[in-house]
Amino acid sequence: MNYDLPKTEEEWKAKLSPEQYAVLRQGGTDAPFKGALLNEHRSGMFACAACGQQLFASDTKFESGSGWPSFDQALPGAVKLIEDNSHGMRRTEVVCSNCGSHLGHLFNDGPTATGNRFCMNSTSLQFAEQDAKDLAAYRAKNQDQQG
Numbered sequence: 001m002n003y004d005l006p007k008t009e010e011e012w013k014a015k016l017s018p019e020q021y022a023v024l025r026q027g028g029t030d031a032p033f034k035g036a037l038l039n040e041h042r043s044g045m046f047a048c049a050a051c052g053q054q055l056f057a058s059d060t061k062f063e064s065g066s067g068w069p070s071f072d073q074a075l076p077g078a079v080k081l082i083e084d085n086s087h088g089m090r091r092t093e094v095v096c097s098n099c100g101s102h103l104g105h106l107f108n109d110g111p112t113a114t115g116n117r118f119c120m121n122s123t124s125l126q127f128a129e130q131d132a133k134d135l136a137a138y139r140a141k142n143q144d145q146q147g
Contacts, residue, residue: 005051005099016050023123024050024101027093032067035122040069044130049123051099055079056118056125057135062111068104068119072112079118081106094118 006012012025022028037046046056046069055078056071064070077097084093084105092106103124110117 020049020123023121027102030068030121030123035068037069037122037125037127040127042129043135044128046125046127048096048099048101049126050101051096053078053096053098055096059135064117066119069122069125071118071120072110072114072116074118079103
């Protein structure tokens with residue numbers, strides 16, 4: 001996809017709300033159990049709030065009890081993983097592969113066969129409802145890329 005992305009942090013500040021800028025561009029974190037998308041259960045796609053790139057299908061979302069939207073699998077090529085040793089912890093940061101914005105962290109304690117728990121900030125995401133049949137068609141079309 002070709003996105004018209006801001007090129008400077010000043011342009012990002014102008015594009016995003018102060019809360020979005022703090023999370024997406026400065027690596028902040030939403031308060032637990034407060035995010036608008038924590039209890040989103042409709043069929044659809046979760047995308048990067050900064051650039052609109054699709055990141056997660058709703059059928060990969062699960063209730064982790066952590067207080068943040070959690071997913072067991074990202075769409076192919078949608079995210080990049082970066083070692084994060086900040087705050088005295090060893091974690092894996094998840095960023096949008098298109099714009100580099102901070103989305104959350106990946107943990108290996110997920111309850112599904114992938115073992116993944118992509119713990120995402122609601123502020124980093126936007127949701128677009130999509131009919132379950134359309135989502136299934138998307139999955140079938142991209143099945144060979146799933147890993």
